[in-house]
């Protein structure tokens with residue numbers, strides 16, 4: 001049952017991070033994290049609905065001057081409750097699998113009409129499900145996929161609206177694992193080859209060349225790479241119009257980064273800069289703009305609450321071992337990503353401790369921070385890993401047979417359990433002896 005909590009003090013503008021000390025204890029909006037941990041256990045993901053909505057609105061306001069749809073990237077955080085929250089604000093969705101399609105259907109069926117389907121490995125059952133759901137746009141990533149889409153559209157008696165996801169060969173200035181817009185990457189179709197492929201698509205009545213799409217990577221902090229990519233796309237659209245195609249959509253993808261450090265960050269300014277750069281690249285182009293932000297909407301609205309199990313010394317090194325591990329938040333292990341880690345009780349003194357903060361998983365890569373200086377913590381203390389709302393829960397696994405964490409959404413004065421903690425029964429259910 002959702003629970004009422006004391007109303008938070010009124011705020012005119014939510015801060016970029018909804019996690020703050022009140023009476024020396026960390027809160028998420030009005031909810032006291034110590035009480036949440038006592039009731040729901042740890043590790044525990046906690047999200048602020050107010051912050052999610054605020055980020056979505058920032059995006060919408062930044063692009064208010066032109067027709068657009070914000071198709072939230074489901075992979076960033078695919079919680080049904082969060083998808084529903086965004087759908088109610090008129091979000092569309094960027095999906096990359098049949099599973100994500102089902103999530104949108106379950107969260108808010110009418111939003112299926114605002115789904116764009118990306119991904120290099122779409123399978124027949126996924127294409128059929130999306131055709132039968134009458135989604136907005138297939139973002140096609142290869143010529144072979146386009147042929148399959150035409151065949152499946154005919155089999156399902158549907159005309160498939162598609163965009164080629166073009167690879168603009170633009171350097172995204174981000175971690176190599178999450179950069180996607182160079183010709184050496186598996187994503188998209190060489191922009192130079194695109195015009196001929198659109199032309200060939202005209203030969204079948206089962207394909208509707210409705211748009212062009214691009215996505216150059218994730219956690220991109222400068223706006224220039226987005227602008228460079230979209231300028232190339234805009235010029236391609238002009239050529240496609242000359243060829244007689246009725247291009248109605250330009251999909252600029254996602255990728256706008258956030259600040260994972262402790263520095264002051266102004267998301268409103270960041271998204272305004274991004275919108276200005278995209279708008280400039282589009283020039284006179286009037287196609288309906290699709291945007292696919294994930295991280296910018298959800299990263300800083302969420303955090304991972306974990307309890308210290310042990311503090312140990314090995315030689316000169318100190319290790320803080322938490323009950324969350326790399327299976328609960330893999331970003332540091334995968335990309336050496338930085339997450340701020342703060343104690344649940346506001347420190348009173350100035351003393352510090354330098355340590356590796358690590359999980360219980362049997363891998364040396366199971367760390368959240370290395371040689372991090374933080375206020376001293378002891379076993380049983382709670383600490384919070386900030387900015388874990390995006391690619392946190394959605395990248396969890398059961399490695400080491402560890403059940404996945406529970407998730408809580410703080411929505412105004414209501415605290416909702418939106419996913420219960422997994423049990424041993426859940427873990428073993430699919431297995432056969």
Ligand SMILES: Cc1ncc(COP(=O)(O)O)c(C=O)c1O
Pocket residue numbers: 073076094118119215217218219253254255256292293294295296390
């Ligand atoms: C096709 C596509 N769209 C949107 C996104 C969302 O990216 P981000 O969360 O960085 O906004 C991704 C992830 O990189 C993606 O692959």
Ligand SMILES: N[C@@H](CCCC[NH3+])C(=O)O
Pocket residue numbers: 075178218219331390391395
């Ligand atoms: N999973 C990555 C982002 C990849 C985005 C998906 N294309 C992260 O945690 O930052």
